[in-house]
Amino acid sequence: MDDRLIVALDVPNAVAGLELAERLGDAVGFYKIGLGMLTGGGLALAQELKADHGKRIFLDMKLFDIGATVEAAVRGLARFDLDFLTVHGDPHVVRAAKEGAAGSALKILGVTILTSLERADLDAGMIQPGELHEITVERAARAFEAGADGIICSPREAAAIRALPNAGLIVTPGVRPAGAALGDQKRVETPASAIGAGADHIVVGRPIWQAADPRAAAQAILAELRG
Numbered sequence: 001m002d003d004r005l006i007v008a009l010d011v012p013n014a015v016a017g018l019e020l021a022e023r024l025g026d027a028v029g030f031y032k033i034g035l036g037m038l039t040g041g042g043l044a045l046a047q048e049l050k051a052d053h054g055k056r057i058f059l060d061m062k063l064f065d066i067g068a069t070v071e072a073a074v075r076g077l078a079r080f081d082l083d084f085l086t087v088h089g090d091p092h093v094v095r096a097a098k099e100g101a102a103g104s105a106l107k108i109l110g111v112t113i114l115t116s117l118e119r120a121d122l123d124a125g126m127i128q129p130g131e132l133h134e135i136t137v138e139r140a141a142r143a144f145e146a147g148a149d150g151i152i153c154s155p156r157e158a159a160a161i162r163a164l165p166n167a168g169l170i171v172t173p174g175v176r177p178a179g180a181a182l183g184d185q186k187r188v189e190t191p192a193s194a195i196g197a198g199a200d201h202i203v204v205g206r207p208i209w210q211a212a213d214p215r216a217a218a219q220a221i222l223a224e225l226r227g
Helices: 014-027 035-040 042-053 067-080 091-101 119-124 132-145 155-162 191-196 214-225
Strands: 005-008 030-034 056-063 084-088 107-111 150-152 169-172 201-204
Touching: 005 214, 014 030, 014 035, 014 042, 014 214, 030 035, 030 042, 035 042, 035 056, 042 056, 042 067, 056 067, 067 084, 067 091, 084 091, 091 107, 091 132, 107 132, 107 169, 119 132, 132 150, 132 155, 155 169, 155 191, 191 201, 191 214, 201 214
Parallel strands: 005 030, 005 201, 030 056, 056 084, 084 107, 107 150, 150 169, 169 201
Antiparallel strands: none
16 A cells, blocks of 8 residues: 555544545555544544554644643544644644654644635734745744654645755645646645655545545556656
8 A cells, every 4th residue: 555645534424434445445545534523433433444454544633722732632642543643833832742742653743834725814814924835834844843743734835845954744735636626725736746746645535535436536646646
């Protein structure tokens, strides 16, 4: 299995998630479970996919709070033998998350700027002026300096972040096969472009789980990655 592809299980609940994973079979070895499934059995699904099916798990919680709360939350989540966990890339959050993950194999990924946002969205949220690209790269640099194992960014910033002297893992959502609908994503690239720019993993959801044949859709993306 090529773990560069992470399939986002953005489906309503754990039952639907397990059904999708069974349809994908051995074509996919890495899954993302996010907030949308948290109340639908997401943690139970994570455990089942990990323990019974040998899959890797990326828990996309995007935690943000005071340091003590983040540390406690991550310490609890680290008991589930997960692979990746997202927190906001603010240095105090990253440092607290790393403390919480101490002693486990859980890798902490800092979120830079969501791939569904553009400059107008940052203005509405009172984020400092400047080019979105430059802000994203700076947030990545600060997250790595705070100890993040990796960061989340759009494929368009991957090359600049890969060039940082202390760069770690780069995971890119906002990836769409050529011709696929963009949905709510605004800063997107194709799978091969994202990996070529320096991403270690790409995250793909709707183009796979909304396909008539999800396994074939995943295999097509993997074939593109392999050239």
